[in-house]
Amino acid sequence: MLSDLKTLAEENFCYLTTTGRVSGRSHTIEIWFALNGQTLYMLSGGRDKSDWVKNALHTPAVQVRIDHTTFSGQARLVNDNEEDALARKLVFEKYVRRSSDDLVDWARTSLPVVVDIVE
Secondary structure: OHHHHHHHOOOEEEEEEEEEEOOOOEEEEEEEEEEOOOOEEEEEHHHHHHHHHHHHHHHEEEEEEEEEEEEEEEEEEEOOOOHHHHHHHHHHHHHOOHHHHHOHHHHHHHHEEEEEEEE
């Protein structure tokens, strides 16, 4: 199934399902993403105030659906400057040509969140 990741890299959105830190119920959001191998990067414009980020940090086991394929993963925050720069670059470069919005500030100020895809 991990071999499917490469073919899904250019999809417009992924669907991230987290477990509610208060309710315990599943919550799914549609979000932009970029892939680098088995690592999925997202940027949170609301930084760590976003519910999905709070949920993912509370319970890192998440599900990611891209097109019709669902993967399990472990969510985490970026933990070094090199990966931070990579996450911002990959997501920005994927969407800058797809969006009419100015994404420069968004890419610079958002919080990079990672999902390490597992089998």
